[in-house]
Amino acid sequence: MAFKSIIDEIENNLNKILDALSISDIKFSVEPAKPGFGDVSSNISFLLSKQLKKSPKDIAEMLSEKYQHYSNTLVLKTEAHPSGYLNFFANWEKLNQLILSESNLDEFGDVDIGKNTTIVVEHTSVNPNKALHIGHIRNIIIGDTISRILTKANYKVNVLNYIDDSGLQVADIIVGFTHLGFDQEPPDGKKFDHYCGDDVYVKTTEKYESDSSLEDVRKNVLKELEDGNSETAKLADKITRRVLTNQLKTCWNLSVFYDCLNFESQIIRSGLWSKIFEKIKEMNLIEFENEGKNAGCWIIRGTEKEEDKIIVRSNGTATYIAKDIPYAAWKLGLIDDPFHYQKYEKEQPHSRVLWQTTLDSNNESAKNFTGEKVITVIDSRQTRLQKIITSLMGKFKSISDAYVHLSYESVTLSAETAKILRLETGGKQAQMSGRKGLYVNADSVYDLLKKKTIEETKKRNPEMDPSEIEKIAHNVSVGTLRYEMIKQDLDKIIVFDLTKSLSLEGDTAPYIQYTHARASRILEKSKRTPLIDINFSLIKEKSELDLIKIIGLFDIYVRDAVNNLSPKVIARYCHDLAVAFNSFYEHVKVLELGDETLENSRLCIVNSFKITLEKALDLLGIVAPDRM
RNA sequence: GGGCCCAUAGCUCAGCAUGGAUAGAGUGUUGGACUUCUAAUCCAAUGGUCAAGGGAUCGAAGCCCUUUGGGCCCGCCA
Structure with missing residues (x-):
């Protein structure tokens, strides 16, 4: 409270x-x-x-x-x-007491909006044919942060990652491997996902332009992917799973974790589509078109000015959006679960068990990864399609807003960064493109940040053990990247600039993390645990009161972030906390005051600040180091 | 042609949902503060017809309408 x-x-x-x-x-x-x-x-x-x-x-x-x-x-x-x-x-004497003692509780900042109901957050969902680039990272960090915030608000969150392992993009790299002679081993220790994306995918799509016969090859591969028993499908399974493992490594490194991986190929083979197809036919949500340009297709009628959307082609095959319908319904628990679950072959850090769907029965107990509500994190370019899914789901489920498309603007490259990638834009920002090889890999941004933060940490702690420095640099690098992805509103385009992204000053994670290190050092040097039964009348400096006040606002901001599904609210709160602490730090001394009681009361404030900031940063997936 | 989103300080962004007090940060520029609990910091100065016009209101950056500029989407592709 x-x-x-x-x-x-x-x-x-x-x-x-x-x-x-x-x-x-x-x-x-x-x-x-x-x-x-x-x-x-x-x-x-x-x-x-x-x-x-x-x-x-x-x-x-x-x-x-x-x-x-x-x-x-x-x-x-x-x-x-x-x-x-x-x-x-x-009455600050009383309010201080209240805030400072409550801030010591584990559940400080908790709000009960979810009432322990289940909610699905689906994010990442990157085609398993390439490495994650900086645009994907925005999706991933938004999704992960929202999951953390919803958990704080007493939702039981199921985090899903949809693996589109049977789409066109996968077909493209399979064409590269089977028809263009790409080796299945990456050169000189290059990460496999980077190799598939940077080399196989880019060069294969390039080839389509010069060799039109490849189009037919590609179509065949795509078709073979749907039949799980084909050699092509088996190869694709092997390749995509290897890429996936590499992608997950990137995510885990950024402190992003999941509960279940859902494979598109299995959704297709499970026959869910035909079930839901029958159901939407029964409910008259879909119509068979007898005439006009869409004759012979099953369509969802567009409202007013919107175009009709084809769901099943005249040749009987389902379109891209159709594949999303059974999955969306599954996520909401609207259909019988056709899946069994098995543990993912690699162990997820922090001993959080990661499951994956399978169609083979096993001895695992029944699992449920669906939710009464579903949040799907997808960028704003898919708004139109997601609107159709949302309205369709609204007709299945009586709860309003059961299915939410959490939309965000994309990440583009600054003109300077595009230039580094050999694209001249004439001073304008550029859209990233996996196909054209125009992107900045997440791993390489992390590596650059890491290199810089190791240097900075070394400079300040020349005596420190290298493994300790490494750990701090890791936390600062991850923090920096995560904070950059979350600090602005979802509807703002992020123009990513490689050089500027390396800044560690001002409104950045290191600025915030630094205040935590400062607080930690004060507590460490005091050599005692602050006692909460203090004389609160001693606290009267403006910088002290301002700091306590902001500490006390934590749950108000959590509430705000949940109600508006707005992760940046927490980012701003962390920043506000840090600003208040820095001001406190500069204006009042804590140690060696020659006044035991006053010293203790200030230590209480420092301690409350430290644990509150830690909790708030944890919602952003950012670790606060004790030294940096 | 239709739809969605954006426009606030030189630059990057808060504030807009729920109208009300003095429109805030960061960055940049200029100046100042480390024999001090870590300067990845702090303090100060600088910087704004809140894109333009209109409307409703006692009152608009915020609400409504129009216009302009920018981005994105609109395939029997995925």
Whole structure:
């Protein structure tokens, strides 16, 4: 509750006042105040202005007076601001005690929005024919962060990664291996996923332009992929699984973990499509077109100005979007589960078990990776298709918003970075393209960051053990990359610039992580555990109060992040915490004050800050080092 | 042609959902602070017709409409 306690107290009292005035249906706000306007503000006077035929200022004065007659534990005084706002000043002695003691609890920041219901978060879902590039990373980090935040909000989260192992992109590299003579072993220790993406995929698609006969080869390969028993399918299975293992390595390195891998090939072979096809036919959600350009196809009728969408071609085969329908329905638990589950062959770090679908029965107990709600993280270019899926799922499931497409803008390359990749754009940003080899691999960005952070850490800790430096550099590099992907809103394009991405100053993860290291060192040097039963009247410096206040706002921001599915809210909160701590650090001393009691009270603040920041950063998948 | 998204300081972005006080950060530039709990830091200065126009409102960066500029999507491809 923390800071929310004072908000609730004010809200209650204001409601009582309204009751006494026989006023109802007023949805006023009670929010943390802007600096300089007390601690909590309400807009209530503005909303009453019309009804009471008085100026907001007069109403604020009236309310302020009345407020005195109600019981207050956390509010010290009220103030009617000339602008009309009703401002409240906190009893900081009590509020400090409340916030600092609550911040020591494990469940600090928890909010119960999910009520322990299940929710699916699907993210990553990259074709297993290439290495992850910086654009995929945005998807992955958004998905992982959302999963962490939803878990904090008491959802039981099932994280899924959909493996499109039977699509055109996979067919392309198989063509490369079977018809263009690419060796199945990458050269000189190159990571296999990089080799498939950088070499096999790019060069094979290049070949299509000069050799049109390859088109037929490709079509055949694609067809053979659907039949699990073909030699082609077996080769593809071997290749894609090897690429997948490499991709997962990249994800795990970034502290991204999953619960289950769902293979498209198995969805196709499970026959789920024909079941759902029958069902949507029965429900009249799909129509057979007898005439016009789509004659002979099954279509979903477009609404008003939108075009009809073909689901089954006139030759009887299902289109791309059709494949998404059974999967979406499966995720929502709307159809009998055709899968068995087995543990993934490689062990996922942090002893979180990773499962994968299989069509072969085994001895594992039954699993359920579906959810009452589903969040699918896919970039905004798929909005149109996802809208169709969403509306279709809405007709299957009565809960509103059961299926959510969490959309985000793509990552583009800055003109300078494109130039490094030998693409002249005339100063404009460029869309990445796996096909054209125009992208920046995630692994290489990590490597560059790592190299730089090792240097920086060494500089500051010349005596430190190399393995310790390595560990810190890893956490800082991962933090930097993750923070860059999450700190802005989902609807903003990220223009990725290789040089700028290496910045470790300002609004970056290292800035935030550094404050944690500072706090840790103070606690370490104090050589004692701060005691919480302190004299709170000693805390009166502005920088102290500001810091405690922000600590107390944690759950409010978690709530905000969940309700708006907005990971950046937590990123900003972490940044705010760090700014407040840095200001505290510069303005007041903690150690060697010659005043045991004051020292202890400040140590309490430092400790609360440290554990709160740790929790908040954990929601972003960022580890806070004790030294850096 | 139709649809979706974006436009706030030189640059990158918060604020917009739920209208109200003084529009905030970072970065850049300029100046200052390390014999001090780590300077990956802090402090200060600089920098804004909130794209343009109109509307509703006591009140608009925010809501409605129009326009402009930019991005993306619109295949019996995936």
